[in-house]
Amino acid sequence: MVIKEAKFLMSNTRVEECPAPDKPEYAFIGRSNVGKSSLINMLTEHKGLAKTSSSPGKTQLINHFLINDTWYLVDLPGYGYAKVSKGSRDDWRKMINYYFQKRENLTCIFVLIDSRHEPMKTDMDFINHLGQIGVPFVIVFTKADKQSSVKTDSTIAAYKRTLLQTWDELPRIFVTSAEKRTGRDELLNFIDEVNEQVKAQQ
Numbered sequence: 793m794v795i796k797e798a799k800f801l802m803s804n805t806r807v808e809e810c811p812a813p814d815k816p817e818y819a820f821i822g823r824s825n826v827g828k829s830s831l832i833n834m835l836t837e838h839k840g841l842a843k844t845s846s847s848p849g850k851t852q853l854i855n856h857f858l859i860n861d862t863w864y865l866v867d868l869p870g871y872g873y874a875k876v877s878k879g880s881r882d883d884w885r886k887m888i889n890y891y892f893q894k895r896e897n898l899t900c901i902f903v904l905i906d907s908r909h910e911p912m913k914t915d916m917d918f919i920n921h922l923g924q925i926g927v928p929f930v931i932v933f934t935k936a937d938k939q940s941s942v943k944t945d946s947t948i949a950a951y952k953r954t955l956l957q958t959w960d961e962l963p964r965i966f967v968t969s970a971e972k973r974t975g976r977d978e979l980l981n982f983i984d985e986v987n988e989q990v991k992a993q994q
């Protein structure tokens with residue numbers, strides 16, 4: 793897929809105020825600082841499109857971007873940031889769950905995971921929760937440039953083993969680096985394929 797146009801539409805906390813649900817929507821989520829906003833900028837080739845930061849917790853709202861006038865890309869706030877109060881964590885959970893349940897055009901969630909770390913409980917809990925509520929998702933490993941491909945492969949193998957303890961089937965897995973543009977074609981081709989499937993069902 794060629795990205796001809798990528799534009800920021802709006803940020804909000806309420807699903808009711810999100811753009812009309814008339815196009816397939818792909819949402820990026822993962823721990824704070826995992827590289828969600830950076831990956832969005834890499835995919836769209838717009839450096840400052842999604843706000844990035846070296847301090848976790850930068851993205852606090854549901855941010856909608858419109859790509860090629862045909863699909864929505866969403867940057868969601870991260871989870872698992874230790875310095876956030878319990879109250880804000882509960883607010884985050886409520887907002888995200890409401891978004892998952894009510895956003896009728898939500899097509900696939902991209903769960904981002906740092907390729908440098910062994911499986912973490914927050915990530916596994918989140919993935920299992922997605923399975924329970926029946927939202928389609930794929931896993932995207934980030935920051936692959938920060939280490940050798942051998943180390944990345946070993947993280948992925950560890951995640952697969954952990955996932956297979958609770959799941960019969962593994963989700964689609966992508967390896968990316970926003971820095972080196974790794975995985976860009978694979979992710980955009982996947983979105984293209986799914987967009988075609990959505991169109992065929994209409």
Ligand SMILES: Nc1nc2c(ncn2[C@@H]2O[C@H](COP(=O)(O)OP(=O)(O)OP(=O)(O)O)[C@@H](O)[C@H]2O)c(=O)[nH]1
Binds near residue numbers: 826849
């Ligand atoms: N080396 C390297 N650094 C990256 C990569 N992706 C992100 N980073 C860095 O990681 C930090 C966090 O990136 P963000 O894209 O802001 O992460 P986020 O998940 O959107 O963070 P929050 O919005 O705070 O939850 C920044 O300092 C980025 O420059 C990558 O692929 N490679």
Ligand SMILES: [Mg+2]
Binds near residue numbers: 850
């Ligand atoms: Mg962000």
